[in-house]
Amino acid sequence: MRQAFSNWFNNKGWIKLMIGIPFVWLTVFFLLPFFIVVAMSFGTNTMTQPPFSFGGEHPLLNFVGYQRLFGDWLYLRAFLTSISNACGATLFCLLIGYPMALALTRVSKGWRNILLMLVILPFWTSFLLRVYAWMGLMGKSSWFNQMITSAWNALVPVDWAVNFMPMMHSNFAVILVMTYTYLPFMILPLYANLERLDPSLDEAAMDLGTKPFGVFRDITLPQSIPGIIAGGLLVFIPAAGELVIPTLVGDASNPMIGRVINDEFAQVRDWPMAATVAVVLLILMVGPMMAYSHYQSIAEGEERP
Amino acid sequence: MRRRPVFLITILCFGFAFFYVPILSMMVYSFNSSRLVTVWGGFSFRWYEALFSNRQIISAFLLSIEIALFSATFATILGTMAGIALARFTRFRGRTLFSGMVTAPLIMPEVITGVSSLLMFVMMAEWIGWPGSRGFTTVLLAHITFCLVFVATIVQSRMSSFDRSIEEAAMDLGSKPWQVMRDVTLPVIFPAILSGWLLSFTISLDDVVITTFTTGPGATTLPLLIWSKVKLGVTPDVNALATITVVVVGVGVAIAGWLMNRAEARRETDARLAYQTNA
16 A cells, blocks of 8 residues: 555656645635636525525526626726726836936946836835825825925916815726836836847947937837736736725725725625626636736747747 | 937926825825825924724734735735746646636726625525635635736746756656655745735735725735725824834835845856856
8 A cells, every 4th residue: 555655756746746735725715716706796695694695597607697798888988997007107107218228228237226126115015004105205294295286276367276186086096006116017028128129229229320219219119018918917917906995095986997806895895796797807818817928938939849 | 329318317207206296295294294185384293102002002003013924925826826827837728718717806896796795606606605704705706816817927937937847857857746846946036936925915905995895804814994094084193004014015125126236246256256166
């Protein structure tokens, strides 16, 4: 018996265990929950504990939740708000992150390591506390808000003067804070992509008389498109499903989809509806997620099979 | 001679100001003696005193550390296995599914992972009567699951730049597969495993969304406590807590970076010396 086990283990068994244990774990704790959510989205909300049931002749053909989702402007608006906020954050991350990533490839090696560490450092500190830092800055009487207010008052006609900028609890605040927290996700893939580019191409173009901006437009930019897409999706996907930021600094009357899911769960206690919204969000994100893993490997210069 | 890229340097300074001004402002205001979080009332340590005498915060912190230690350790074991399996065994049934399950949680919106984990625990309680209540164990299981994919990704990418011939040499010399693993593979990929553990530890320590969904009464982690405090607005003791976090992490990362640079430099010197001795 022991001998048989030892033989099995030393031949195929070892490999089977190496694959099997994590495989089973992920199946139970990742794939199974995912199917449960899909099944739940066809359930019915009841007053029982837990608050759902499956009923009717065809329990898995109950599309009430989906009908409600596509018939109710509140859900559709939440999806639109999420997508537009996530697009806004992605755009700002690109506008700030691209020049930063490019600059990081141009500084000396000693500086580069220090600066890269400074890009990663906020990522190691608490996400929640980074959002919180902006709550302090955006409040009515904070120095930052007062500074922006004075600048505004100095520039616009007297009639438009304000006492403070209404920054908190708006989509502007959500986009600003998402840009802040997700910026490293944009810079790092872009940097990895830009760093691999061959500088002799730039020099050849320069020698042939191209202006620096022309070199950027014709040589650097086209080669960095995989990095732009990978970084952009790495910001866009989590931003679209963001829960913490819209809850803390967002507009409660125009919520993002993450907050809607959480409210359906925790406050309304309509679990099937929450599951329905989650399934639709997941379906919307499948395309971007597949595109991400495709462009990610191109940006890092791996060969595709 | 290249021209100095003035525009790029300017935007770099602006970018780093954008990264660090909010954090520095928060740190400065943690020493504010005024209860009003935005008005400066003089220098004081009162919020640090308030923080260290708050039993709720201390016990939440200890719980978070405990969960992070356990989940990072289990996630590292499972994630290393998954990473090695994906890098080494290119053909087995269900490999596509396996690699999909390792990639998807990395980028999936956290709220979906949270909802699905909660529903699974609820359904399991219905089907097999376990878990009876949500709390420490359910949070731990959820954390292990989403940390393990980060470890697997790090280990997999380290494995792909690893010279396979030394493993084959050990095999040819008669080592069993598990002995090759213990004596050759694991020592070589150890730095990747260590960074996977550290990443898992910080992710688990920091998580709000998945924890909110999977926790129950009596298992309030530090991020959950901060979350419930800051939902009501800005409070000065959170500033103090944030300052401590930033300083601890900053010093830790700086030391780690310095050690890594030194190890790198030593490796280069060794390689040069070895080269000279041979020549």
